[in-house]
Amino acid sequence: MMPTCPLCASADTAFYHRDAWRDYHRCERCTLVFVPPTFRLAPEEERAVYDxxxxxxxxxxxxxxxxxxxxxxxxxxxxxxxGLDFGAGPGPTLSVMFEEAGHPMAIYDPFYAPDPSVLEHTYDFITATEVAEHLFSPGKELARLVGRLRPGGWLGLMTKRVTDHAAFTRWHYILDPTHVSFFSESTFRWLANEHDMSVEFPAGDVVLLQRRWRSASVKASDGF
Structure with a gap:
């Protein structure tokens, strides 16, 4: 039985690749390539890598x-x-860069800054650098971030993208045991359509998604 896609929850997935220590599957609906749950690290093992x-x-x-x-x-x-820097890691830096440019920032990280209260506010922009590839449940987590954006707000992600099968089999990116979700341009286009967002690709590992203004209104006072 094929695993369900962790991004779009489709059961229409297929085997994509096998290396020496784990399998990879691809969703036929949203094109996410992902590692099935049985190959994921335990939280303490994951934290040890990030440390x-x-x-x-x-x-x-x-x-x-x-x-x-x-x-x-x-x-x-x-x-x-x-803004909010989601998955800031043990040495928050992007948040510092935005603060230096005059943008008040909050940070969240499940291991290093696990303050759930910051996820109750709304923001003009949210960043997640080298985070998407680590998400066990990218559909749930990315939907939560989109829901924290004000209309017109930006979600900025950095993650290397899948190009084709041949390149994937030789890709150093899949050798990191904490990398479990791999996005392509078509995956991000699916995500943008799903959440009524526009999408841009300013660089090979950067994607900017903007919540459309016609999205459900959010009170301007709902900040931090």
Whole structure:
């Protein structure tokens, strides 16, 4: 029996690839490539991998890396727009970059900043850098983030994209045991259509989704 897609919940999935230690399946509906639940790490194993990350706002190289998302998103924001950095990790940096540019920021991370109250507010923009590929339940998590955006708000994601099957089988990105969800352009186009959003691809690993203004209205006072 094929596993259900964790993004769109379709049962129309098919085997896609097998390497030395796990399987990958592809959804025929939204084209997400994903690792079935049986191959996922336990929370303590996942945390141990993340604890090895040494990211910091004092690292110019890391700032240059994040600038691939920061620059195109910042160019689309109004002055003083409020944001949330989701999955900020052990060394929050993108939030610092936006704060330096005049944007009040909240952060959330299930391991390092697990404050659920920030997920009760709404925001002008939400970022998630190198997060989408780690999500066990991307459909649920991304829908939650979209629901926290005000009309006209932006969701900015950084994650490397699937191009074709041959490249996938040689891809270093799948060697990280915490990477379990792999998106392509068509996956993001499906996501945009599902949530009534526009979508742009400013770089090979960057996607910007904007909630349309005609979406359900949100009280302007619902901030943080």
């Amino acid at each position: 090895q990350h040494r990211n910091s706002p004092d690292d110019p190289g890391y700032r240059r890396f994040l600038a691939r998302l920061f620059e195109p998103l910042h160019a689309r924001l109004e002055q003083g727009a409020r």
